[in-house]
Amino acid sequence: MSTRADVPVAQPTYRIRTLNLPPVVGHEAYVRRVLDQPLTYPTFLELSGVARHLGVTTELKDVVDYFATPAGHTPPGFRIAWAVQSGGLLEADLVRDLSYDVDGALRPTNLLFSADSANPYEIAPIAGLVANLTCNPGIIYDLFLKNPAANVGGVFKDRDEVMAEIGRILGPGCDISVELNNPFDPDFARIMDEVDKFREMLSRWRIVIKVPHTGPVNADNVGQLLSSDKHLDQRWWEPSTVDAFRGHNLALRLREQGIRVNFTLMFEPYQAQLALQARPYFINAFIRHRLMQSTRLADLLDDFAATEDPSVLASLRTYLIQQDYLARTDTDFDLTEARQMAEQIVAYRQVRSAAGVDGLDAVRHNLRVLRSANLPDTRLIVCSMEGPRNYPEIDRLLASDEFADMSRRLVLTAEPGYLARFTSTNQVVSYQRRFMTAAQGQS
Known part of the structure; x- marks a missing residue:
């Protein structure tokens, strides 16, 4: 002593x-x-x-x-x-x-980052900094394989080539969440064939299968989303029980096979408790489009309150159809009911109050739910970010007293280019000017 x-x-x-x-x-x-x-x-x-x-x-x-x-x-x-x-x-x-x-050894911070991309060229610069990658068919095919500006020279021919290269770039320390081509396949054996292909390609330690919430969409009506006006003739809140819980049951069956599941397409806080019954490895909170829609609904309601112009409510109804709050067949939906629906959505999302104006009410809710859940290994992925506010406000949320203990349960995923924005500030440019000018003088 x-x-x-x-x-x-x-x-x-x-x-x-x-x-x-x-x-x-x-x-x-x-x-x-x-x-x-x-x-x-x-x-x-x-x-x-x-x-x-x-x-x-x-x-x-x-x-x-x-x-x-x-x-x-x-x-x-x-x-x-x-x-x-x-x-x-x-x-x-x-x-x-x-x-x-x-x-x-523990990673530098409890908060983990994830790349939302299937472009090997943009993943490479961030590979040593992320612990997860998320992609889906849209990201793989539309944003990379079929995009000549991204898939330069058409070097990559199919999904398997892309995923194999991504696995090589990211190495063993990064999970790779990949979505099935057809989550509505009634044959579980065929689903497992696709899962096994990914497992063989990326290893059982890295593969995470993205399972979507399916709502009223099923194998019989999914074609409506691919043809005509690409809208469903069924309301989102009127699914059959079988359809609504298809994703939950698929997640449970995959877990029984030793497959970790990223349970995706989560937009509202009330989805979390039921999603956790499927014992997923990841749950999600999508924030970008939800906040945009909330703001638009609030603006339309404000316009009507100021003008009492029925055409504003007609525009509101059209917007509700366009964004799938109503079915495509709801062109005669009562305007008063449409207004009440929008008011309920805006109130639930708290977009007129400090609790929801930043669009992070679902994130806060899900972190509170995770804190009380009996699933210590399950994490929340915050995804679909854009603009100058989303990342800084999430960063501030995790530094708050209420959520400081939950930083280890959260993963932030975004396009690498979006995360890159927040490595810098205007003063970086200012000081680089000063430093490089001084260095030039010395030479």
Whole structure:
């Protein structure tokens, strides 16, 4: 002990190697990967009394071999876990956990970032900074494969080529959430064939299957979304029970097969509790279009309140049809009811109050729900961001007293170009001008 209270005393460092345990025969090279893992003094004392040998699980061997991990290390994206087995065997395991980096060290921040892209060229500059990637058929086909400006020279021919390259770029520490081509396929065996293809391509440790909420959409009417005016003749709030819970049941069946699920297309806070019954790995909060629609509805309501012009309500009804609040057959929907519907939506979303003016009411709600849920590994993905406000306001929300403890349960996903915007400020330019001018003078 120090004789002065204000002088800190250096504490001894304890590591697995400090236990001086002999490795299990055949495990030597794997054991060397975990010898420098730190131990607290109480844990060191406890293990000193029971541990007699040091070994690793088959899972650890499989992970480091699959990813060709350099000798002496474990790959990012895995937490090192320990268990004392019979006979005094202290066994190291690797558990998939995106919060961890190389050699089981925590990532720099609890908040994780995700790329919302299928363009290998724009993913590459951000690959070392993200822990997840999300994509869907629209992102893969429309924004990349069929876009000559993105798929330069048509180098990539199909989805499999794109996903394989993305997996190579991102490495073992990044999950890859990919959506099925046809979530309405009634044949679960065919769905599993597609899942297995992704699992083989990207590994069982990285693959996450995106399962969408389906609402009233089913295999019989999905064609309406692809032809004519591309609108459904059925109202979103009148699905059959089978259709409404198709995504939930698909998520449960995939989980039974050991597949992690990203349960997507979540726009309203009330979706969260039922979504969590499907035990997903990720739930979502889409904020961009929802906020845009809320603002438009509020503006139309304000216009009518100021003018009492029935044509404003007619415009409101048309907007409700265009945005799928009403079915395409609701062209004669009562205008008073349309107004009441819009008022209910605006009130629920709290867009006229501080609690919802930023469009993050669903994010706050979902974080509160996650805090009380019995699913410690489930995270919320905040997605569909744009403009100068979304990211800074989410950043501020996570730094608030209420949600500081939930930063580890949240992933921010956006196009790499959107995240790039918030690496800089105007003063970066100003100071670079000053510095480079001074450097030019020196030369």
